[in-house]
Amino acid sequence: MPSIVKPVATHPSLQRNELGFTVRDYEGGMSTLCAGCGHDSITAAIVRALWELAVPPHMLAKMSGIGCSSKTPAYFVSGAHGFNSAHGRMPAITSGAAAANRTLTYIGVSGDGDSLSIGLGQLCHAIRRNVPMLYVIENNGVYGLTKGQFSASADIDSKSKRGEPNRMAPIDPVTLALNLGATFVARSFSGDKEQLVPILKAAFVHRGFALVDVISPCVTFNDHSSSTKSYLYTRKHKVEATESNFVPKAQEIVAHISPNGHGANVTMHDGSVVRFTSLPANYDPTDRTRVMDYLQQHTGTGEVVTGLLYVNPSVPDMHEMNKTPDIALTEVPFEKLCPGAEVLDKLQEDWR
Amino acid sequence: MQQATRVSAGVNDFAIKLANVNGTGSASANGLLMQSMFRMGLPVSGKNLFPSNIQGLPTWYEIRVNHRGYTARSLDYDLMVAMNSQTYARDVQEVRPEGYLLYDSSWPLDPELLRDDVHFLGVPLAQLCNDAFGDPRERILMKNIAYTGSIAALLDIDIAVVEALLGEKFEKKPALRDSNQKALHLGYDYAKEHFECPLSFHTEPMQANAGKVLVDGNTATALGCLYAGATVAAWYPITPATSVMDAFKEFCEQYRRDPETGRNNYFILQAEDELAAIGMVIGASWNGARAFTSTAGPGISLMNELLGLAYYAEIPAVVIDVQRVGPSTGMPTRTQQGDILECAYASHGDTKHILLFPANPAECFEFALKSFDLAEKFQTPVLMLSDLDIGMNDWVVPRLTWDSSYKPDRGRVFGQEELEKLKKFTRYNLTDELGVAARTLPGVDAKGAYVTRGSGHNKLGAYTETPDEYQEVIDRLLAKHKASADFVPAPLIENREGAQFGVITVGGCDLAVREALDLLEERGIPADSMRIRGFPFDQRVEAFLANHPFCFVVEQNRDAQLRSLLLLETAVPKEKLRSVLVYGGFPLSARHVVEGILSRL
Ligand SMILES: Cc1ncc(C[n+]2csc(CCOP(=O)(O)OP(=O)(O)O)c2C)c(N)n1
Numbered sequence: 001m002p003s004i005v006k007p008v009a010t011h012p013s014l015q016r017n018e019l020g021f022t023v024r025d026y027e028g029g030m031s032t033l034c035a036g037c038g039h040d041s042i043t044a045a046i047v048r049a050l051w052e053l054a055v056p057p058h059m060l061a062k063m064s065g066i067g068c069s070s071k072t073p074a075y076f077v078s079g080a081h082g083f084n085s086a087h088g089r090m091p092a093i094t095s096g097a098a099a100a101n102r103t104l105t106y107i108g109v110s111g112d113g114d115s116l117s118i119g120l121g122q123l124c125h126a127i128r129r130n131v132p133m134l135y136v137i138e139n140n141g142v143y144g145l146t147k148g149q150f151s152a153s154a155d156i157d158s159k160s161k162r163g164e165p166n167r168m169a170p171i172d173p174v175t176l177a178l179n180l181g182a183t184f185v186a187r188s189f190s191g192d193k194e195q196l197v198p199i200l201k202a203a204f205v206h207r208g209f210a211l212v213d214v215i216s217p218c219v220t221f222n223d224h225s226s227s228t229k230s231y232l233y234t235r236k237h238k239v240e241a242t243e244s245n246f247v248p249k250a251q252e253i254v255a256h257i258s259p260n261g262h263g264a265n266v267t268m269h270d271g272s273v274v275r276f277t278s279l280p281a282n283y284d285p286t287d288r289t290r291v292m293d294y295l296q297q298h299t300g301t302g303e304v305v306t307g308l309l310y311v312n313p314s315v316p317d318m319h320e321m322n323k324t325p326d327i328a329l330t331e332v333p334f335e336k337l338c339p340g341a342e343v344l345d346k347l348q349e350d351w352r
Numbered sequence: 353m354q355q356a357t358r359v360s361a362g363v364n365d366f367a368i369k370l371a372n373v374n375g376t377g378s379a380s381a382n383g384l385l386m387q388s389m390f391r392m393g394l395p396v397s398g399k400n401l402f403p404s405n406i407q408g409l410p411t412w413y414e415i416r417v418n419h420r421g422y423t424a425r426s427l428d429y430d431l432m433v434a435m436n437s438q439t440y441a442r443d444v445q446e447v448r449p450e451g452y453l454l455y456d457s458s459w460p461l462d463p464e465l466l467r468d469d470v471h472f473l474g475v476p477l478a479q480l481c482n483d484a485f486g487d488p489r490e491r492i493l494m495k496n497i498a499y500t501g502s503i504a505a506l507l508d509i510d511i512a513v514v515e516a517l518l519g520e521k522f523e524k525k526p527a528l529r530d531s532n533q534k535a536l537h538l539g540y541d542y543a544k545e546h547f548e549c550p551l552s553f554h555t556e557p558m559q560a561n562a563g564k565v566l567v568d569g570n571t572a573t574a575l576g577c578l579y580a581g582a583t584v585a586a587w588y589p590i591t592p593a594t595s596v597m598d599a600f601k602e603f604c605e606q607y608r609r610d611p612e613t614g615r616n617n618y619f620i621l622q623a624e625d626e627l628a629a630i631g632m633v634i635g636a637s638w639n640g641a642r643a644f645t646s647t648a649g650p651g652i653s654l655m656n657e658l659l660g661l662a663y664y665a666e667i668p669a670v671v672i673d674v675q676r677v678g679p680s681t682g683m684p685t686r687t688q689q690g691d692i693l694e695c696a697y698a699s700h701g702d703t704k705h706i707l708l709f710p711a712n713p714a715e716c717f718e719f720a721l722k723s724f725d726l727a728e729k730f731q732t733p734v735l736m737l738s739d740l741d742i743g744m745n746d747w748v749v750p751r752l753t754w755d756s757s758y759k760p761d762r763g764r765v766f767g768q769e770e771l772e773k774l775k776k777f778t779r780y781n782l783t784d785e786l787g788v789a790a791r792t793l794p795g796v797d798a799k800g801a802y803v804t805r806g807s808g809h810n811k812l813g814a815y816t817e818t819p820d821e822y823q824e825v826i827d828r829l830l831a832k833h834k835a836s837a838d839f840v841p842a843p844l845i846e847n848r849e850g851a852q853f854g855v856i857t858v859g860g861c862d863l864a865v866r867e868a869l870d871l872l873e874e875r876g877i878p879a880d881s882m883r884i885r886g887f888p889f890d891q892r893v894e895a896f897l898a899n900h901p902f903c904f905v906v907e908q909n910r911d912a913q914l915r916s917l918l919l920l921e922t923a924v925p926k927e928k929l930r931s932v933l934v935y936g937g938f939p940l941s942a943r944h945v946v947e948g949i950l951s952r953l
């Protein structure tokens with residue numbers, strides 16, 4: 001393994017991570033999204049997070065469904081395999097991929113349409129299964145790619161570009177995930193890279209399903225003044241419930257959670273630490289009930305609650321539940337998988 | 353009509369039918385009878401005609417013994433065991449003239465249900481069991497074993513064989529074993545005492561089963577998947593496919609658990625639905641695992657979407673379809689071959705898949721294994737179409753064998769070594785003579801990275817909306833599908849001297865068709881035959897069609913799906929193919945085939 005190189009260069013694009021890669025090495029193809037689309041900012045944050053974490057590009061698997069958001073895996077880490085699959089089916093495809101090879105780092109990029117309508121069932125079950133992956137919902141309240149219909153995350157009375165109000169209650173992926181037992185739940189804003197990057201880093205190292213809902217304005221169809229998913233609205237109503245940063249394993253830090261009213265440290269499964277520098281009074285980011293209480297108190301207020309809201313690194317992921325070997329199943333030699341002629345002969349003794 | 357194809361009953365040549373109430377424990381008693389005859393070396397089959405219900409509805413079990421090896425379903429019942437009052441009237445009618453009916457004579461028979469041309473054998477089963485056993489549940493269960501004893505006496509089934517089987521079955525439960533033995537003898541002794549045993553048709557030991565085993569198709573399929581090295585399996589419960597995964601799980605627990613570490617070299621995912629199940633298979637295969645799902649028609653309907661993705665993005669996937677009666681929920685516990693067309697062209701747009709059609713459990717084992725080789729070789733979905741009759745009934749088949757030199761065909765996968773030699777890797781242009789392009793797996797080398805997509809792509813794997821670029825790829829997929837014709841299991845062709853026409857069939861129709869061909873030949877109507885075992889069709893199929901003035905196509909669906917597929921995919925003219933269709937949900941019998949052919953000759 002290459003040793004940790006202390007960067008001397010001043011230009012960020014020339015800095016190298018511990019694998020010797022620059023941020024450029026984590027970039028992908030040219031984006032074809034609308035200029036100003038929130039999704040592009042999220043892509044930039046993902047690039048940054050992966051570079052800082054020094055994930056080997058070829059050990060990343062980039063999964064997505066269909067939508068403007070789902071196109072973005074082509075725009076980061078060109079050295080990683082990607083799978084731009086089918087609308088709403090990414091969770092199952094990733095579950096299967098993860099079952100076959102647990103040694104890869106999985107990121108699934110989805111949209112609010114992809115995840116909360118057509119793919120809602122699969123999302124729920126990937127959470128239940130605790131598939132080890134970072135699941136990003138690039139949430140703009142509309143179906144961007146099919147030209148601006150309301151999605152299931154549209155708020156009541158938020159208006160479409162044509163002025164039509166949405167009357168149905170939104171599905172909130174954050175409370176949904178908490179209800180389903182997700183082990184890492186966060187919300188952020190595409191316009192706040194400072195908050196988003198550390199959340200993504202923690203989500204990447206989290207063992208289990210990490211849901212990050214990112215408000216990501218659609219400049220073409222849902223950025224007008226009567227929308228609750230616009231840049232302006234989000235900036236104005238964003239409440240940073242928790243503030244946290246991510247401290248990689250190499251840098252020693254006091255372990256274990258120590259809620260002191262204002263901050264807390266949560267040690268992740270790999271030894272890295274999420275350091276909460278600011279928390280609301282009586283808030284414990286490892287206590288699901290309290291987190292849900294807090295969110296409950298803030299629903300319907302018009303506030304957009306952000307931050308790494310809940311994390312529980314101690315729940316077994318799907319591999320622990322299945323007792324999968326540490327190596328990828330694809331690496332188990334055929335000789336170990338096929339019981340051979342003698343066993344076949346013997347087991348047929350029962351077939352008479 | 354009934355006499356048209358009747359082969360008269362005799363020694364080792366008869367059929368019995370047992371009418372029971374579902375959930376009363378009759379299934380194991382009936383299986384015991386069938387298994388005893390298997391152990392006596394007789395060619396035998398057992399067909400469970402059961403309802404989609406857990407308890408209370410009528411269920412039947414048919415056993416056929418035939419020394420010439422004809423063990424397709426018979427429609428002529430020499431002995432009816434009428435244990436279900438709900439269906440009694442119907443069951444009496446089904447006995448062939450001069451046949452026998454065994455009933456529980458604890459209560460008087462309704463005289464209206466009697467038939468002059470049937471011999472009634474009354475055994476007071478309930479009374480015998482009530483006197484012998486205390487527990488009410490036990491009394492009901494033991495009635496089944498008691499009639500098994502009576503039948504053993506009537507048919508001269510070696511009682512020692514039956515006893516031995518009970519002994520094996522209840523090896524660890526001596527009390528149960530003893531009550532079973534007791535009930536067996538209650539029925540046996542009563543029959544011996546009151547009837548002239550054996551009947552004119554009965555068993556005599558034979559040696560027909562040397563080197564044979566008794567197994568159901570779903571178990572054999574699961575074993576094929578195990579031996580193929582499948583590591584990921586995803587499924588959603590559905591009759592009649594559930595027992596594939598049950599068996600796979602059991603095999604894995606036994607043969608895939610590392611004895612030292614306790615870790616599992618397999619991952620079975622019970623999905624939320626079939627959309628997800630096939631998605632999981634595709635994800636795992638994309639990563640380089642051998643993965644499969646097992647399902648039935650309703651699941652195939654849901655899988656259509658992602659089968660198209662796997663086809664277009666060229667990802668291997670193995671799907672086991674244990675067919676049942678459609679459309680919609682249809683009849684879950686009845687058999688049919690109604691998914692042929694749906695599977696052949698599953699998904700929207702231009703799609704064509706590779707299909708394998710096993711006819712019995714031995715072929716289930718062989719073809720399941722083959723499915724993985726073909727899926728990986730051609731980087732595409734392979735669907736193996738079994739059915740409920742093959743999958744859930746026990747069949748006598750040649751012992752399965754394993755070629756220790758078998759190496760899985762992992763297809764054209766470029767690893768680091770191959771990538772090193774390339775200036776640049778692109779996904780869909782490094783093709784071989786079969787039209788298969790080299791693929792790379794995640795986690796190996798950044799040089800092999802690309803984005804897999806179900807959206808329009810050119811041969812480099814890049815997104816495209818350009819007609820030429822799109823067509824180039826989709827045309828290669830067609831060529832690749834055509835090329836696979838030489839690799840799917842070849843049709844089995846049998847020529848008879850003086851044949852004037854051909855008979856084409858598929859899958860589980862096999863035994864009934866072969867019997868029918870013999871019967872026709874005996875009547876001076878010899879016919880050649882071809883059993884289709886794979887799709888796409890190869891040259892032999894084309895030649896068989898060309899070389900016969902006309903052919904019958906025998907299959908179990910209403911719409912002549914195999915015939916349609918032949919018309920679509922070969923040069924055969926429509927008027928050359930005549931259909932024999934049986935699709936009510938019960939397995940095919942030779943009489944259906946003979947009558948179907950004779951009526952259209
Ligand atoms: C089965 C199916 N139905 C419909 C579509 C059309 N479609 C493409 S993207 C999309 C919605 C995408 O919305 P979202 O996931 O929110 O992504 P965004 O474009 O907003 O980022 C729809 C309905 C499709 N591709 N597949």
Ligand code: SF4
Binds near residue numbers: 034038
């Ligand atoms: S339509 Fe909206 S979501 Fe799609 S690229 Fe444009 S701005 Fe982004």
Ligand SMILES: [Mg+2]
Binds near residue numbers: 111
């Ligand atoms: Mg959207």
